[in-house]
Amino acid sequence: MPSRHFDFAILLLLLTLLPGALCATVLPEDRADVLYHRYEGGGVTIDGPSVLLRKQVGKNFSLSANYYLDMVSSASIDVVTTASPYTEERKQGSLGVTYLYGNTLMNVGYTRSDESDYAANSLNFSVSQDLFGQMTTVTLGYAVGWDEVGKSNDPEFRRDVDRQQYSLAVTQIVTRSLIMSFAFDAITDEGFLNNPYRSVRFLAADQPAGYQFEPEVYPNTRTSGAGAITARYRLPWRAALHGSYRYFSDTWGIESHTGEIGYVHPWKYGITFSTRYRHYTQDQADFYADLFPRSNAQNFMGRDKELSTFQSTTIRAGASWEFVSDGWSVIEKGSLNLFWDRIRFDYENFRDLRVTGAAPGEEPLYGFDADVVQLFVSFWF
Amino acid sequence: MTKTLIRTAAACAVLMATAGCSNVEPWVKPYERDHLADPIMALDMHPVATAYELHVWDAREGARGGTGGAGGGCGCN
Numbered sequence: 001m002p003s004r005h006f007d008f009a010i011l012l013l014l015l016t017l018l019p020g021a022l023c024a025t026v027l028p029e030d031r032a033d034v035l036y037h038r039y040e041g042g043g044v045t046i047d048g049p050s051v052l053l054r055k056q057v058g059k060n061f062s063l064s065a066n067y068y069l070d071m072v073s074s075a076s077i078d079v080v081t082t083a084s085p086y087t088e089e090r091k092q093g094s095l096g097v098t099y100l101y102g103n104t105l106m107n108v109g110y111t112r113s114d115e116s117d118y119a120a121n122s123l124n125f126s127v128s129q130d131l132f133g134q135m136t137t138v139t140l141g142y143a144v145g146w147d148e149v150g151k152s153n154d155p156e157f158r159r160d161v162d163r164q165q166y167s168l169a170v171t172q173i174v175t176r177s178l179i180m181s182f183a184f185d186a187i188t189d190e191g192f193l194n195n196p197y198r199s200v201r202f203l204a205a206d207q208p209a210g211y212q213f214e215p216e217v218y219p220n221t222r223t224s225g226a227g228a229i230t231a232r233y234r235l236p237w238r239a240a241l242h243g244s245y246r247y248f249s250d251t252w253g254i255e256s257h258t259g260e261i262g263y264v265h266p267w268k269y270g271i272t273f274s275t276r277y278r279h280y281t282q283d284q285a286d287f288y289a290d291l292f293p294r295s296n297a298q299n300f301m302g303r304d305k306e307l308s309t310f311q312s313t314t315i316r317a318g319a320s321w322e323f324v325s326d327g328w329s330v331i332e333k334g335s336l337n338l339f340w341d342r343i344r345f346d347y348e349n350f351r352d353l354r355v356t357g358a359a360p361g362e363e364p365l366y367g368f369d370a371d372v373v374q375l376f377v378s379f380w381f
Numbered sequence: 382m383t384k385t386l387i388r389t390a391a392a393c394a395v396l397m398a399t400a401g402c403s404n405v406e407p408w409v410k411p412y413e414r415d416h417l418a419d420p421i422m423a424l425d426m427h428p429v430a431t432a433y434e435l436h437v438w439d440a441r442e443g444a445r446g447g448t449g450g451a452g453g454g455c456g457c458n
Contacts, residue, residue, distance in 0.1 A: 033429035039437060052429040066432070133407030165446070171424065173409050177416045181424060185446030226447030232424060234416040248444035256444040264421045272421065282443050306443055339430060345441070372437060374430050 025103045025130045027062040030055050033378045041343065041370020043075040048089075050376075064096040064109075077366060078305075081353040082199050082213055090115045103130045117150040117196075126167070134173075141167035151196045159192030177234040184227045194218035200303040201353075202292040203360055210360040214295055216302050218287070224250035228258075240264040242276075253286035254307065262316070270322035274339075278314040290351050291361045305350040305366065314343045324379075333380040341372040 031054050038047040048069035056062045068091070075085040096109035105128040113120040124143035131138060145163035164187070171181040199213035228246035235241055246258040262276030285307040287300035317340050324334035344367070351363035358364070409417075416422065425431050439445050 033427070035429045035433065037433050050429055050433060052432075066429075068433075132405040134411070135405075135407045135409065167446075173407075173414070173417060176409055176413050179417055179422065179424065183447050185448070187446050224445060226444060228447035230424065232422055234419060234422050238419070238421070240419075240421040246444070246447045248447065250443075252443075254443040256442070258444065264426075266421060280438075280442060280444070285443070306441060312442070337427065337430070372434075374433060376427070376429060378427070378429075 025100060025105060025134070027056050027060075027098060027100050027105070028054055028064075029380055030062075031378060031380045033376055035374060035376035038373045039370060042077065042345070042368040043080065045073045046070050060100045062098040062100075064094070064098070066092075066094040068092040068094075077352065077354065077368075078198060083197060088116055090118075104128065117152045118147065119150075120147045121145060122163070124165075136173075137169075137171040139167070139169040139171075141165070141169075143167075147191070149192050149196065157196065159196075161189060161191035161193060163190075164188045178231065180229065180231045182227070182229050184225070187222075187224050187226075189222040190220060193220065193222060194302065195304065198302075198304055200289070200292055200301045201360075202295050202297060204295075209356075211291060212295070214301075216304070217300050218302055219252065219300050222250055222252055224248065224254075238266055248282075252307070254282055254284070256280065256282035270325055270335075272320045272322070274316070274318040274320070276314070276316040278316075279311070280313075281311040282309065284309040284349060288349075290349050303350075305347055308347050308350040310345060310347040310350065312343055312345045314341050316341045330381050331379050335378045337374070337376050337378065339372075339374040343370040343372065344368075345370070 031052075033050075033052040035050040035052075036047070037050060039045070048071045050066065050068040052064070052066045054062060054064040070090040070092075071087075072090065073085075073087045079085055090113060092111065092113040094109060094111040096107060099106045107124075107126045107128070109124045111120075111122045111124075122143055122145035124141065126139055126141035128137060128139040130136070143163075143165040145161075145165070147161040147163070149157075149159040149161060151157035166186045167183070168185075169181060169183040171179065173179050194216045196215075198216050200216050201211045201213050203210065204212035226246055226248040228244060230242070230244040232240055232242040241261075241263055243261040244259070246256075248254070248256040248258070258278070258280045260276060260278040262274065264272060264274045266272045285302060287298065288302045288304070288307040289297075290303060290308070292298070292301060318338065320335050320337040322333065322335045324331055328334075346367040347365055350366050351361070352366040353363060355363050420426065435448055
């Protein structure tokens with residue numbers, strides 16, 4: 001971890017300590033969430049639990065902890081065309097401390113994620129300051145990550161990835177019913193950034209299929225920037241309308257736009273309905289191709305469909321039921337929540353190689369639907 | 382890009398260090414914020430669900446970031 005980045009984080013902390021207590025800023029609410037998540041689509045099923053706890057300690061500290069598990073069963077199109085179906089687990093744990101000083105919230109957190117062939121660590125710092133009579137909140141963040149990449153069929157294989165993330169977010173009260181936020185993130189990666197199992201394909205006239213595979217080769221660095229604007233509006237009746245837009249670009253040539261609009265409507269008996277529509281588009285990375293003209297056609301080559309030109313649309317239906325609203329024992333409030341999202345992915349230059357008989361490069365384009373379900377219970381205490 | 386962001390962040394930190402909230406008159410008074418205080422107006426109503434959704438998108442899309450704060454690595458390959 002470069003020392004200049006720690007210096008930067010310390011500078012942020014010191015600068016934001018100066019104003020002192022001018023208005024009342026509060027720590028995040030004490031709460032506990034227990035979630036079951038399930039993703040199913042494109043031959044992949046991933047499910048598991050996530051538990052998030054947050055508790056105030058003393059007057060100025062709040063501690064948070066999260067445990068998250070992915071149980072993966074994959075027979076995705078990449079796997080069935082170039083490898084064998086597999087199952088695996090990914091476990092992730094996070095710890096965080098938030099410190100309140102006057103109008104300033106300072107947060108430090110650590111996250112560790114483990115798979116059989118991949119380990120990821122990250123340390124993050126953020127400073128949040130309320131300004132102008134709590135009309136404006138500015139948050140600055142910095143995170144550093146270091147990953148270890150392995151390969152299940154090669155115990156000697158080990159590569160590293162270093163990551164840095166710089167974040168700036170501004171939240172602004174605009175009117176009595178409108179709040180907006182702007183966020184910008186710059187992320188840099190350096191190291192082994194491709195998937196050690198994934199292959200690209202190239203034309204090979206001497207093969208029965210007319211093509212052959214060879215390992216991907218990615219650049220060793222990537223820098224990206226993302227800017228997003230979000231608005232949330234309280235309608236004249238008790239309901240909320242929200243929308244957001246994000247622009248993204250990186251040094252690999254990927255450019256994307258994300259738009260989202262949603263609606264939240266409290267009904268009777270403590271039940272709140274929610275819905276949203278999200279649309280995502282991206283252009284391909286410069287070194288992506290579904291079919292290269294020959295082996296080693298260029299210095300960097302990728303055929304990861306996440307690097308291709310594609311779009312996705314998501315529609316959500318959700319409901320929350322507040323089954324404790326007036327307090328019960330140590331619990332102030334409790335809710336049961338169910339969200340279902342249907343995602344449609346349509347790839348514009350990633351072809352379905354499961355279809356045989358077509359000439360190389362003439363196979364139908366790939367696309368699939370995925371269902372994402374979240375069932376969780378939340379308690380405030 | 383990173384240098385530009387560092388400069389911008391440092392400028393904001395100086396602003397945060399030198400600005401008080403008493404010099405600017407809030408045009409939405411604290412007693413006028415009942416709508417904004419409604420739980421349905423929280424920018425992140427369900428943190429545990431938001432964290433999961435970000436992971437779903439990060440693993441399947443080329444874009445990343447712009448989500449409002451410092452976060453950790455994806456851990457997916």
